[in-house]
Amino acid sequence: MAIQVDEAAPVVPAVRRKRRGQLGLAGGIAIVGAAIAALYLVMAPLLALLATAFRGPSDLLPFEPGAHWTFDNVVDVYLHTPLLSTVLPNTAIFVLGSVVVTFFTAFTLAWLIERTDLPWRTTIFTAILFPLLVPGVVMAFAWTLLFAPNAGWVNVALRSVLGLDSPGPINIFSMGGLILCQGAASVPFVFLLLGAAMRTMNPALEEASSASGAKPLTTFLRVTLPVLRPGVLAPLILATLVALEQFEMPLIIGFPARINVFSTRLYFDLNPEDELPAYGKAAAVALLFLAAAVVLLIVYNHLIRRAERFVTVTGKGYRPTRYALGRWRAPALAFVGLYLAAGAILPTIVLVWTSFSGGSSDGMSFDAYRMLLADRRFWPAVANTFAVAGLSAGIITLVGALLAWQILRLRFPGRRLLDVVSFMSIGIPAVITGFAVMVLHLTLPIGLYGTIWILVLAYSYRLAVSTRLSRASLIQIHPELEEASFASGGRWLDTVGRVVLPLLGPSLLASFLLLFIVGFREFTIPMILQSEDNWVLSVIMWKLQADRQTAQAAAVGTLILVFVTPVIFVLRRYLLSRQGET
Amino acid sequence: MLTVRGLTKTYATADGSFQALKGIDFEIPQGGFYTLLGESGCGKSTTLRCVAGLEEPDGGSISIGGHVVADAERGAQVPAFERDIGLVFQSYAIWPHMDVFANVAYPLRVQRPRVAAVEIKARVMDALRLVGMGDFANRQATKLSGGQQQRVAFARALVRRPKLLLLDEPLSNLDAKLREQMRFELQELISRTRVTTLYVTHDQSEALAMSDTVAVMASGRIVQSGSPREVYGRPANRTVASFLGSANFIRGKVIETRDGLAAVALDGGASTIHIPSRATFSQGAPVDVIFRPEDATTRLDPVDGTIECIVDRVVFQGGMSECQLRLGSTPLRTVVHPSVGAQPGDRAWITIQAERCLLFAAN
Numbered sequence: 001m002a003i004q005v006d007e008a009a010p011v012v013p014a015v016r017r018k019r020r021g022q023l024g025l026a027g028g029i030a031i032v033g034a035a036i037a038a039l040y041l042v043m044a045p046l047l048a049l050l051a052t053a054f055r056g057p058s059d060l061l062p063f064e065p066g067a068h069w070t071f072d073n074v075v076d077v078y079l080h081t082p083l084l085s086t087v088l089p090n091t092a093i094f095v096l097g098s099v100v101v102t103f104f105t106a107f108t109l110a111w112l113i114e115r116t117d118l119p120w121r122t123t124i125f126t127a128i129l130f131p132l133l134v135p136g137v138v139m140a141f142a143w144t145l146l147f148a149p150n151a152g153w154v155n156v157a158l159r160s161v162l163g164l165d166s167p168g169p170i171n172i173f174s175m176g177g178l179i180l181c182q183g184a185a186s187v188p189f190v191f192l193l194l195g196a197a198m199r200t201m202n203p204a205l206e207e208a209s210s211a212s213g214a215k216p217l218t219t220f221l222r223v224t225l226p227v228l229r230p231g232v233l234a235p236l237i238l239a240t241l242v243a244l245e246q247f248e249m250p251l252i253i254g255f256p257a258r259i260n261v262f263s264t265r266l267y268f269d270l271n272p273e274d275e276l277p278a279y280g281k282a283a284a285v286a287l288l289f290l291a292a293a294v295v296l297l298i299v300y301n302h303l304i305r306r307a308e309r310f311v312t313v314t315g316k317g318y319r320p321t322r323y324a325l326g327r328w329r330a331p332a333l334a335f336v337g338l339y340l341a342a343g344a345i346l347p348t349i350v351l352v353w354t355s356f357s358g359g360s361s362d363g364m365s366f367d368a369y370r371m372l373l374a375d376r377r378f379w380p381a382v383a384n385t386f387a388v389a390g391l392s393a394g395i396i397t398l399v400g401a402l403l404a405w406q407i408l409r410l411r412f413p414g415r416r417l418l419d420v421v422s423f424m425s426i427g428i429p430a431v432i433t434g435f436a437v438m439v440l441h442l443t444l445p446i447g448l449y450g451t452i453w454i455l456v457l458a459y460s461y462r463l464a465v466s467t468r469l470s471r472a473s474l475i476q477i478h479p480e481l482e483e484a485s486f487a488s489g490g491r492w493l494d495t496v497g498r499v500v501l502p503l504l505g506p507s508l509l510a511s512f513l514l515l516f517i518v519g520f521r522e523f524t525i526p527m528i529l530q531s532e533d534n535w536v537l538s539v540i541m542w543k544l545q546a547d548r549q550t551a552q553a554a555a556v557g558t559l560i561l562v563f564v565t566p567v568i569f570v571l572r573r574y575l576l577s578r579q580g581e582t
Numbered sequence: 583m584l585t586v587r588g589l590t591k592t593y594a595t596a597d598g599s600f601q602a603l604k605g606i607d608f609e610i611p612q613g614g615f616y617t618l619l620g621e622s623g624c625g626k627s628t629t630l631r632c633v634a635g636l637e638e639p640d641g642g643s644i645s646i647g648g649h650v651v652a653d654a655e656r657g658a659q660v661p662a663f664e665r666d667i668g669l670v671f672q673s674y675a676i677w678p679h680m681d682v683f684a685n686v687a688y689p690l691r692v693q694r695p696r697v698a699a700v701e702i703k704a705r706v707m708d709a710l711r712l713v714g715m716g717d718f719a720n721r722q723a724t725k726l727s728g729g730q731q732q733r734v735a736f737a738r739a740l741v742r743r744p745k746l747l748l749l750d751e752p753l754s755n756l757d758a759k760l761r762e763q764m765r766f767e768l769q770e771l772i773s774r775t776r777v778t779t780l781y782v783t784h785d786q787s788e789a790l791a792m793s794d795t796v797a798v799m800a801s802g803r804i805v806q807s808g809s810p811r812e813v814y815g816r817p818a819n820r821t822v823a824s825f826l827g828s829a830n831f832i833r834g835k836v837i838e839t840r841d842g843l844a845a846v847a848l849d850g851g852a853s854t855i856h857i858p859s860r861a862t863f864s865q866g867a868p869v870d871v872i873f874r875p876e877d878a879t880t881r882l883d884p885v886d887g888t889i890e891c892i893v894d895r896v897v898f899q900g901g902m903s904e905c906q907l908r909l910g911s912t913p914l915r916t917v918v919h920p921s922v923g924a925q926p927g928d929r930a931w932i933t934i935q936a937e938r939c940l941l942f943a944a945n
């Protein structure tokens with residue numbers, strides 16, 4: 001999942017750049033270290049991937065003895081496989097379809113919550129965050145329990161109400177099902193971004209329209225939408241990137257329906273049933289989608305720059321007027337209710353119920369939990385999940401903050417490159433990162449492959465989250481606050497330790513929390529890099545589910561929910577305090 | 583105390599480069615108050631930042647108290663934190679995450695070898711009392727008014743008793759009344775601590791009121807320096823004259839120069855004026871006659887030897903009124919008593935104190 005940060009930066013004085021003279025040895029080491037780390041975490045895997053695509057034969061690692069430069073992989077993949085005829089159209093339909101679903105739902109929800117007098121807004125806001133925190137693989141599993149054509153709860157219920165025969169009437173294992181599930185899963189973060197854009201819009205723009213005699217609908221169409229356009233298009237692109245990298249839903253919902261999209265295709269190239277992994281072919285497939293992601297990124301970058309110029313942010317203390325829903329109140333609530341039922345309430349109930357009942361009607365028991373706790377894989381997976389999420393969040397936060405500081409405050413050749421590298425990480429599909437890190441570390445003579453450390457490294461490529469957040473708050477820290485420290489006799493470490501870090505504190509904490517959640521949810525990377533020693537909870541759940549240990553899989557899902565629920569409230573407090581609502 | 587020699591600084595910009603400093607030379611004696619005055623972009627702040635060590639000059643040298651702190655030729659640059667300075671920023675740069683005491687204590691806390699906590703406490707409280715903020719030590723920095731932040735910034739700059747105090751437009755963020763009050767407090771504070779001060783401002787009244795020496799800067803150079811009276815009374819050229827206070831310019835022609843007096847026929851009227859001039863002008867040379875509004879008297883009735891003008895507007899400003907006039911097409915400003923009730927279009931007659939006029943060759 002890609003996370004992005006509200007880009008609207010306040011108007012600030014021109015930032016003065018300083019020479020390196022102030023840094024001293026400790027500062028120099030920290031700065032250079034961060035730059036090298038950024039290149040190693042983001043660039044090195046991609047270069048390894050590029051090399052792999054043009055080294056053959058395909059089942060060899062790029063620099064194994066016997067490998068040589070070749071175009072065979074590219075020719076093979078693009079001319080002799082169903083990549084262009086099947087995988088590409090499937091991916092396109094999946095991505096576009098789910099983005100449409102996401103966008104329609106998220107825009108409606110954001111508008112209802114930010115701009116209308118919908119009741120219970122805070123509660124609804126909280127509930128919408130639910131799928132943001134629950135790992136996608138858990139959501140996918142819960143939805144199969146609900147909508148599977150034979151035993152899915154909703155289907156059983158519908159059949160008994162409507163008097164139909166098995167199976168059906170809903171078949172989740174179809175392109176439509178896949179699109180709806182993915183669309184629903186992406187709603188929360190697009191909702192957050194759109195909500196932010198709507199919140200920062202200057203209400204005077206709309207008031208001016210009303211004062212000019214325009215009816216509410218006219219104002220909405222002729223003022224609200226055009227003003228919001230850049231702030232709306234940027235999340236749209238981001239949602240496309242997220243859909244492109246999705247792996248959980250295509251694996252759990254798409255695979256049984258024989259729908260192959262790019263991410264699953266890459267995964268099966270690397271984990272074939274009875275052949276050797278085809279590294280070269282997988283890399284050739286990855287290149288196409290990496291290129292697509294880069295194009296989207298360029299568009300996205302262009303849009304957020306425009307959005308910064310476009311959307312007018314006024315100071316604090318204003319409250320946009322809310323539209324009165326009137327007789328639309330009931331349909332609006334029904335829409336919200338439908339989304340929450342499918343996205344939060346029913347998945348929770350079905351997971352908890354299944355974990356206790358084993359999916360049968362033999363009565364309730366703790367059997368699934370007992371078996372789970374006795375499973376020797378369980379506790380290491382719990383430890384791995386928290387360790388990898390925590391360590392990678394820490395690394396990214398630290399490296400990202402140092403990168404942001406040097407990009408903003410120092411002048412040196414290559415600054416632009418670092419900026420691009422850290423920004424790029426928003427758009428690189430996780431499945432490509434996992435694969436690239438795998439190739440790199442199978443090639444490098446460092447014994448990290450198969451340990452949790454390779455997961456820590458691979459997770460840590462998401463530098464953009466931290467650099468963006470740190471940059472946004474660094475921009476608000478007037479450079480004179482740092483210069484005052486130098487002029488008071490403070491060295492670089494004094495300045496960073498006593499002035500910069502304390503001022504950055506809240507955004508560093510936000511960055512850490514956000515990345516911890518991302519790491520906790522991560523499924524794609526640990527799937528690709530999995531070994532017996534580095535299983536995490538999401539992978540364990542998938543394995544149990546694939547082995548038809550449904551009750552135990554549901555038990556893992558329930559435990560994940562138990563952990564995630566308090567985080568939702570922490571996150572809600574943070575988000576709501578930022579938007580200044582009570 | 584502070585010696586600056588041949589300072590140059592060039593910035594790379596999107597379209598080439600911009601030479602911010604084109605060779606700055608000046609000296610401040612021990613205990614002196616030296617002001618760099620100029621419009622924004624003239625290089626005054628860049629000069630101060632070079633002295634502070636926040637910018638590295640491309641050429642020239644700087645020494646503070648006999649120690650060379652920057653010498654571009656030898657590639658020497660002492661970082662800011664090793665220079666013995668106190669610096670007050672335009673934005674004050676009070677750290678919002680610390681209280682008043684912690685802000686002021688910072689320079690002592692980062693000092694090596696360490697300063698004992700007891701001594702820090704004593705010196706911080708001294709500094710806070712010096713600026714009249716003794717009761718605010720535990721106040722959060724974010725809960726201070728502009729004037730209070732200003733005082734805390736001074737206390738922080740003075741707490742380690744620096745050799746040199748650098749002030750970068752410290753009053754420009756205050757409202758008019760507070761600015762005046764702080765100006766007096768600041769003057770008083772500096773004369774009490776006898777610290778050598780380099781002051782940067784674009785406000786001429788601050789510069790004239792506070793400094794021992796004023797240096798007027800324009801596009802990267804010091805155009806003129808001297809005591810405030812000298813610079814105001816004898817500006818070296820039109821730029822200085824028009825920047826320091828308001829000035830009237832009347833184009834004219836020299837009729838003759840004799841006995842140190844130049845007879846000038848003013849354009850747009852039939853008047854001739856005799857102005858003291860050390861320079862000799864050839865007959866018929868075009869010149870600019872420059873005088874300040876307060877150096878002319880304005881009447882509404884004709885008297886011999888006065889110059890006839892047309893009133894454009896009288897702007898009431900409280901204690902006095904500004905009279906905007908036209909001599910031919912040349913706009914002029916004079917000062918009149920607020921009781922003078924001239925109407926636009928009225929005729930008015932002005933007398934210029936010739937001995938206070940300046941004469942420059944017109945370009």
